[in-house]
Amino acid sequence: MTRLAIPLIALTALASPAAAAEIQIAVQNPVVELSASETVTSKPDIATVSSGVTTEAQTAVEAMRLNADAMDAVIKRIKALGIDADDIQTTGINLGARYDYDQQAQRQVFRGYQASNRVSVTLRNVARAGEVLDALVAAGATDVGGPDFSLADDSAQRAQARKAAFDHAKAQATQYAVWSGYTGVQLLEVDESVSQTAPPPPFPPTVRMQAAEAKATPVEPGLVTTQANLTVKFEMTR
Known part of the structure; x- marks a missing residue:
């Protein structure tokens, strides 16, 4: 233009x-x-995936305890894949009361507490994105997101576009x-x-799935676009 x-x-x-x-x-x-x-x-050389665990219980303490146990299993699985601890970052922890609306009583009814914890994982080998996503679900993650592809250093591409x-x-x-x-x-x-910019991830940011039902996740990195x-x-x- x-x-x-x-x-x-x-x-x-x-x-x-x-x-x-x-x-x-x-x-x-x-x-x-x-x-x-x-x-x-x-071609991108970085892939970022996210993973979260959501748990529910009648008390806040129990919801957080269950969540901590589940998230600990997920993080251990991530590290077992050889991913450096510096490439694992907690992005959010939430706790809140859960209510359902009772149509018959015409009021909100307390159902318990819901806790969630989410981490972001940086992969230095983009070819492992599908493997890591599958491993996260198998380890107990209730939702996963990504992968988002990028370049660790795009200075050469910036200079060329500029x-x-x-x-x-x-x-x-x-x-x-x-x-x-x-x-x-x-x-x-x-x-x-x-x-x-990179192509959108192959499925929406939040997808719930059962590990037993999930097939091997195919991931195509495509190309990253640098625009000046x-x-x-x-x-x-x-």
Whole structure:
């Protein structure tokens, strides 16, 4: 997507901070402003999966005790797969009373307490995502989520997308300059945003299943997209 803005009288002063001083750039010629986006695709090297356990009991203490026992089994299974402890992170622990609405009595009826605990697991080998998800369910997880794929270091992809977007924008700006009777352009300002996206997980974030019913989970990592979005301003030059 490109956006062109050429003022009739371009006498704007563009300022940018430099240390504690402010540098004023006097613009004498028309300014062209463009937006350019470029993407780079690559194979992911990180997969993130999540797993949770939900338990219910008549007392809060018992609900938490049951949950701790169940979650301990899940975490032990994760570690038994050779996953480093630093790649396992608790993302939420919740405890609350559970009520059902009694249609006959027309009121809320207390049914007990519900406790939940959820962890996020980072996998350095994306090929193991399906294996890990299956192991979590077999260990007693009541819900699993993911996998979400990403790059551990996308600096090279960011640089490639950034350069492609900038080159595209500059080429367009130069065309506008030539068409307007100028010979080239000089850069005045760059605004950038870079994002990384991956295909959605193969099933919704929260899926309840019975270990006995679950088949081996196929997982395809696909490609991760790194996108650079630039908004640039060039002054036309003679």
